[in-house]
Amino acid sequence: MSLHDQDDPALRAAQERRLREVWAPPKGLFLRWTDTNNNQVGNWYVLTAFAFMLFAGVLALIMRTQLAVPDNDLVGPGTFNQLFTLHGSVMMFLFAVPMFEAVSIILLPQLLGARDLPFPRLSAFGYWSFLLGGVFVSGSIFFDAAPDGGWFMYPPLTTRTDLSGLGADIWMLGLSFIEVSSVAAAVELIVGVLKCRPPGMRLNLMPLYAWYILVVAVMILFAFPPLIAGDVLFEMERLLDWPFFDASRGGDPLLWQHLFWIFGHPEVYIVFLPSIALFAMLVPTFARRHLLGYPWIVLAAVGTAFLSFGLWVHHMFATGLPKISLGFFSAASEAVAIPTAVQIFVFIVTLWAGRVVWSTPLLYATGSLAIFVIGGLTGVMVALAPFDWQAHDTYFVVAHLHYVLIGGTLMPLFAGLYYYWPLVTGKKLSDRLGRIAFWLVFVGANLCFFPMHLSGLEGMPRRVFTYPADLGLGGLNLASTIGSFVIAAGVAVIVLDLARSPWRQRSPRNPWQAGTLEWLAHPEDENWGIRSIPLIESRYPIWDQDDFVRKVDEGRYFLPDAEEGRRETIVTSVLDARPISVIRLGGPSWKPMLTALALGGVFILTTYHLYWAALVSGIATLVMVLWWLWTGTAEIPEKSCKPIGHGMELPLYISGGASPGWWAMFITMMADATAFSGLVFGYFFFWTRHEAFPPPELATAPGMAWPLLALALGLAGWIATIAAREVHARGAIAAARMLLIFGLLTSLAGVPAGLAGPWLSGMDPTANSYPAIVWTLAIWTCLHAAVAAIMQAYVLARSFAGRMTPHHDADIRNVTVYMHFFALTALVAYATIGLFPEMA
Amino acid sequence: MAGKSLVLWSLVLTGCNAHQSALAPFGLEARSTLWLTIVLAAGGLVIALGVAAIYVVAARAPEGKLTHESGMRLVLWLGAVVPTVVLTALLIWALPAMRPLPAADSDLRIRVEGEQFWWRVTYRQDGAEPLLSANEIRLPVDRTVVFELTATDVVHSFWIPGLAGKMDMIPGRTNRLVVKAEKPGTYRGVCAEFCGLSHALMAFDVIAMEPAAFDAWLAEARVRPVGQPRERGAALFAREGCGSCHSVNGEQTARIGPDLTRYGERLTLGAGILAPTAADTAAFIRDPQRFKPGARMPAYDHLPQEEALALAHWLKRNGKPKTPEARP
C-alpha cells in the first residue's frame, strides 16, 4: 500500500474535516434533540431505560417493606396492586426490552463497522415513542391511576369496567404504543445485522453479539404481535363491550391467557439472550482467546428462539387444559434447558482453554452465571407440571423468575456496563466501587430471593399485600426484605460510580485489549462511528489482522470520505457481506419526534375516550409518516455510482430484495401477519370452545357473497400492483400508472365490500363472541385494504412527481411486498369468515 | 421409613406452619409431589455445585490446558448429552404423574365457586340433595373426592397446599381436581390467582375428617334447620334484608353472599381472615370494607352496636354443633 492515496496526511485531514462536518450533531438547546445518530439516540435510550429500572426498583422496595412483617399496613391493597403491576410491567416493557434495544443501537454499528444503523430516524422515532409511552404508563401511579391487574392483566378482572378503572386502559394502550416502538427497533436491528456488515464479514465471522441480536429481534417480530392482537381484542371489549373474554356471551378468559403468554414466554428469552450476548463478547476478551464452539452458540441462540415459542402453556398448567396438552409444553420446557446448558459450557470451556484475566466485568459475569444456574434449575423444576401445580403463583415462582432475570438480565447488564463504559465515555469505572457493588447485589439477591423458594412452598401465594402471622413466614419474609435493601445499596453504589465518572481520568483506547471491532471506537473520535469501513478477515480482527487499527484510522479501507456531504454507509449481501451499494442515511430531523408525538396522541387520547381527538391525532400521524417517507426515502441520487476506495465503485440506489428498505417492509409485514394470525387463532379458538360455532341463530351470517367479493377485489388490487411493477420496470410508465389506478380503485372498493358481509347480515358484535370476532377480522382486513390504497396512491404520486422512474423503483417494489401480505391477509380472513361457517 | 423421613424433612422446613404448606402434606397428591420436590431440589443442588466446581477449575487452569477438541467434547457431553438424558428421565417420571386420580360417579363431589372474595361450596353425592355452604370445606380422609371448580366473576385459583396442587377457577369453565386426603386435621386453603383488591384475604378452612365422622356431619347438616327461634337477631336479619343475599335456612335461593346456615360451626369469619367471635362478626357487619376491601357487601354502619351484636349472636347459634366431637 505504499502508493496508497491515504499516505498523504493533508488528504486525510481534509477527509476528516468533511466527515466531521457531515456527522456533526445539531447544536442548541432544542435542536440537539433532533439528532438521530446512533450514539446520541443510544445514550438517551440507555439512560431512560436505566431510570425506569431505578423507578421500578423503588416500587419493589416499597412492596418489600410492606411485606417485611405479617399483617403490615404500610400500604393498602389498592396501592400494593398498583405497585406490583407497575414493577413487573416497567421492568419488562420499559427496562429489559428497551435496554437491550438501546445497547444494541449503541453497539451494533460499532460491531459491524458501520457508520450508523440503516434507519437512524426509525431509531429516533422508537426512542421518542418509548419515552412518551413510558412516562405515560409509569406516571399514572402518582395519580393513583396506575394499572392494578398484574402485569399479565387477566380478564375478566381487567376487562370488566365495574372491577377495573382507567389503569387497565393505560396499561393496554400505553404499552401497545411501546410495543410498536419495540417492533420498529427490531426491524432496524435485523436489517442492520443482515445488510450493514462490513465487507468480508461473512455470517461465520459475525460477532456473536450480532447473532444474538438477529435472533432476538426476529423473536420480537413473532412474540410481540400476538400481544398486540390481544391488546386489540382487550380494548374492543373494554371500550366497545365486544365480549371476547366474557364467558356469559360466548367469550373465554383463556383466549387472553394464550395470546399473552405466546408473547410472555418468548419475552423471557428476549431479555435473556442479549445479556448472554454480552457474555459472548467479554468472555473471549478476558480469556484472551477466541470463543470455543462458535457454531454451538449459534445453535443455542437459534434453538432457544424456536423452543421458546413452545413453552407458553407452562404458565397455564393450572388452568385445567387437557393433561396431554400440558405434557407437550412440559416437554418443550425441559428441552429448552439443553441449549441453555450448551451456552454455559461454551463459556466455561473458553475460560478453561484461555488465560483468565480477572476484572470487574468478568466478576459480574461469574456471579450472574451462578445465580442464573440456580434459576435455570428451578426452571427445570417448574416445567414439570406436578411440581408446578404446587409452585405456580407462589413465591417459589417469584424466586425462580428473579433468579433468572437477575442472573440472566440485570447482572449481565452490569457486567456490560463495566465492560463498555470506557467505549462510550472513554473512562473506566472504579474497580473498587464495582466490586463493592457486585458483592452487595450478589449477596442481596440471594438473601432476598432464596428464602422465597421456601415461603412459596410453605403456602405463600404471589401478589398478596399481606399474610397472616400464623403462617410462620415472618422470618423468611424479613430476610427477603433485608436482601432487597442490600441489592438497592449495591445499585446505589453503581449509580455513585457512574456519577463520579466525569471526574475520572481518560482510559486508553481499547482498555481491555479486546479483539472485536467495536473497540476501534474511541470517544475522542467523532460522531462518524468509524474512520473507514474495514475489510474483515477474522472474528477478532484487532487481534488477528495486521496493522488493523492503524489502517482503519488512516482511512485505508472503504468509504474514508464524504465528498458529497451526505451521511453514508455500505450495504452488503446477507451471506457473504459482499459490498452492494452505498446508502444515504437520514440526518437530524424533527420528523421522528413529531411522528412519535402524533402516534402517542392516538393511544393516549383513546385512553381517555377522546375519540375525535384521537382520530385527528391518527390523521396527523398518517400525514407525518407520508411526509417523512416522501422527503426521506428512495431519494434519486445525483449520480448513479460512487467510488469507495480500492478501485471499487458502488451504486447509490438499489431497489428490491437487495435493499434495506425492501427488507424493512418484509420484516414489518411479518410482524403484521403474526398479529393477524393471533386474531385468526381467536376465531378458531372460539370454534373449539363451542359445540356449535357459529351459533345456530347466526349460522348464515355473514354469508359467502360479500366476503368473496371483497376477496376478489383485494386479489385484483394485488395482481394489478404486481403487473404495474413489471411493466414499470420495462419502461411502460403510462401502463403502470393505469394499473396502479385500477389497483387503487379495487383496494378502495374492497373496504365497503369487506364490511358489507357482517353489516348487512345485522351481526351485533356485542351479542356474542362470534359476531365480535368476525367483525374484528373484517375490520382488520379492511384497514389493510385502506392502507393498500394509500400506498398505491403514494406510488402514483411519486411517479407523477418524477421521484420514481423505471431505474429508481424502490417505492413500487416495497409496496408490492405489502400487497403480497395484504393478499394473504384477505385470503385467510375472507375464507375464514365467508367459507368456514359453510363447513363447520 | 419413607414416611418418617418425609415427616422429619417437613418439620425441618416448616417450623410452625403445618396447616398451609406443600411441605406438610396431608393428601396423596401433595405427598407424591413432595417426593418429586425433594428429588428435584437435591438434584438441582448437586448440579449447581458441580457447575460451580467446574467453573472454578476452568478459571484456574493455565492457558492451553484444554485443547480445542477436548473443549468441544466437554460442551457436547456436559452441555448437551447429559442434560438430555437427565431431562428425559425427569419427563418419564413426571408425565405419568400428571394423570389425575381415578374417580367414580359415586364419589363425593364438592363444587366450589370462586367469588370476589369468598368461596361458595356445594356438596353433591349420589342424587342426594345438594348441600350449600361457604368458606369452609369438610372432606373425608381415605376417600376419593372430586372438586368441581369454577368462578362467577373473575379468575381465581383453588389451592390447598397440603392436599394437592392448585387448580384455576375460570368463569365459563368447570375444572376437576381429584384428591384423596390421608390425615385428619384442620388445614387451610387460599386463592392463588390474583383476583382483585382482597386477593390476599381470600382463604378457607379445610377440615379432613374420619369417614364416619364426616358421614355423620353430612347427615346432620342435610337436616334443614326448622323453626328458627324467634329472636331479635332473626328479626334484624329480616328487617335489614340480609336474606336477599345470604341464606340461613339451607335454601339455595339467596346465593349472592356466603351461605350462613351453619355459620356457628365455622372456624373463621370472612373467608379465613378473622376469628368468628360475635364481636368481630358484628364489626364485620358494620364495616366489611375495613376487613375486606372491595367486598361487595354494603356497610351496615347505621346499625347500633348492640343490634349488630344481637345479629351476630343469633348467626353464631346457627348450626352450632350439638356435640363437641363433631369439631376436630
Added chain:
Amino acid sequence: MTDERRKWHERLQVTLWTLIVPPTVWAVHFLFSYLWAAVSCAKAGVFAEFPTLFVIGTVLALMAIALSGWIAHRQTRQRGDPPPHEQGTDIDRLRFLAKSTLLLAGLSFVGVLFTALPVVFIGDCR
C-alpha cells in the same frame, strides 16, 4: 451411490434459510401435536386407541430432521481450508452453516422425541 445422487445432495447448499429447517420442522410438528390434541379433546372428547395420525406425523418430522442433518453433515466434511475453520472463506462459511444446521438438527430431533413422550405416557384427554 450413483453420480446422479451425489449431485442431488451436493447441490443443496446450506444457507441462512436451510439453517432453520430442522427447528421449523420441530415447530410445525409441535404445533400440529398441540392442535391435534386440543381439537380431538375439545371436539371429539377422546383419542383414538392408536393415534395413527400422530405417529405418521412424528415419523415424518424425524425423517425430515434427520435428512437435513445428514445433508448438513456431508457438507461439514467438505475438504478445504485447515482447521479451526474460522476463516473468511467460502468453504469455512459453508462449513460453519453446515455445522450449525447439524447441531440444530440434533436439538430438533430430541425436541420432537420429547413432544412424543406425552402421547406415550399420558395418552388421553383427562
